[in-house]
Amino acid sequence: MKFLDLAKVYIRSGSGGAGAVSFRREKFIEFGGPDGGDGGRGGDVIVEAIEGLNTLIDFRYQQHFYAQNGQHGMGRQRTGASGDDIVLKVPVGTEILDEDEETVIADLTEVGQRVVLAKGGNGGFGNLHFKTSTNRAPRNANPGQEGVERTIWLRLKLIADAGLVGLPNAGKSTFLAATSNARPKIADYPFTTLHPNLGVVGIDGREFVMADIPGLIEGASEGRGIGDRFLGHIERCATLLHLIDATSEDVVADAQTVLTELAAYSPVLMEKPRVTALNKIDAVDAEQLEERRAALEDTLGTRVLIMSGVTRAGVPEVLRALWTDIAPTRKAVEEEQIKWQP
Structure with missing residues (x-):
C-alpha cells in the first residue's frame, strides 16, 4: 500500500x-x-x-x-x-x-x-x-x-514510542530491520528511505514502537532533499535515537547538522529526550572510534553509545537506553487509564 x-x-x-x-x-x-x-x-x-x-x-x-x-x-x-x-x-x-x-x-x-x-x-x-x-x-x-x-x-502523524533521526546512510533502516520485523528498503545510496517505516522492537520482555523517517541533510528545513516533511511523524515520540555514521570524517559536523534541522523545524523536538549513538563501529578501528566518540561527547555534552546495526554489537544497550525514556510515559498512560475506569 x-x-x-x-x-x-x-x-x-x-x-x-x-x-x-x-x-x-x-x-x-x-x-x-x-x-x-x-x-x-x-x-x-x-x-x-x-x-x-x-x-x-x-x-x-x-x-x-x-x-x-x-x-x-x-x-x-x-x-x-x-x-x-x-x-x-x-x-x-x-x-x-x-x-x-x-x-x-x-x-x-x-x-x-x-x-x-x-x-x-x-x-x-x-x-x-x-x-x-x-x-x-x-x-x-x-x-x-x-x-x-x-x-x-x-x-x-504516526504513533510511535521512539523515532530514528540522522543523516542519509547513517544506518537507520538497518537498525530498524535488525531490531524488529520491519523490512525497510536498505541500499548504499542516500535517501533509500522515501517514507516512514514502523517496527515493533523488543528488549528484556518489553515492546515499543519505533519510527524510521527519511534522512535529513543541511538545509532540509528550507526544502532541500526530501525536506522536513516527515519530521511531524516523530513529534509524538517519547524519545529520539540520533544515529551518527562512525565512518564519517567529521562526526561532530554530522551531528550538528541534524540538531540544527530539528531546531529549525520545532523547539518541541529539541526538548525531547534523546539517545545519541555512533553506528557502523564494525567498519572503524578502535582508536578512531574512541577519538570520534570523545569529540562527540565533548561537543554535545551527553553520553554517546556505540553500536553496529549489522553485527548487533551494542544494540541491546541502545534499546535499554530508549526504554528508560519511554517507561515514564507508559506509566503515565496506564495510570490515566486506571483513573478513568468505571
Missing part, C-alpha cells in the same frame, strides 16, 4: 428540508386547519479514528464528501426524514487542519475518537407552527437551513 500522510478534502453537511404548507381536508370537518410538517435535519460530516489504517491513501481517490440532505415536511403533520451522516475513517494519529494548513481543528490520537466537522442544517418549520388565534390558516413555512461547506486538510 502506498504511503500518503497529507490529503486535502472538501466536505459539505446536508441541508435541512423545507417545512410544508398543508391543510387538513377531511369529510365532515369544516375547518381542518394547518397540518404541514417540519423538514428533516441534514446529515453531519464526522471524522473517526479507526484501527487497521496507517495511511491516507484512500483520500487520494476521493476528495469530496457530502452528507445527505433532509427531506421536506409533508401534510398530516409528517416530519421529513433526516439525512444520513457521512463518516470519514482515518488512521489513529491524524490531525484535522483548516484550509490555512495551520489551524488545528482536531487531533485524533485514540481509536474510536469522533469529531463532527460540519453539522447538518436544521429542518424548516411547517405552517402548523405559525397558527395563532388571529391567523388560523397560515400559508407560510420556513425553508431548511443550508449545510456547511468547507475545505480541510488531513495530516497523519
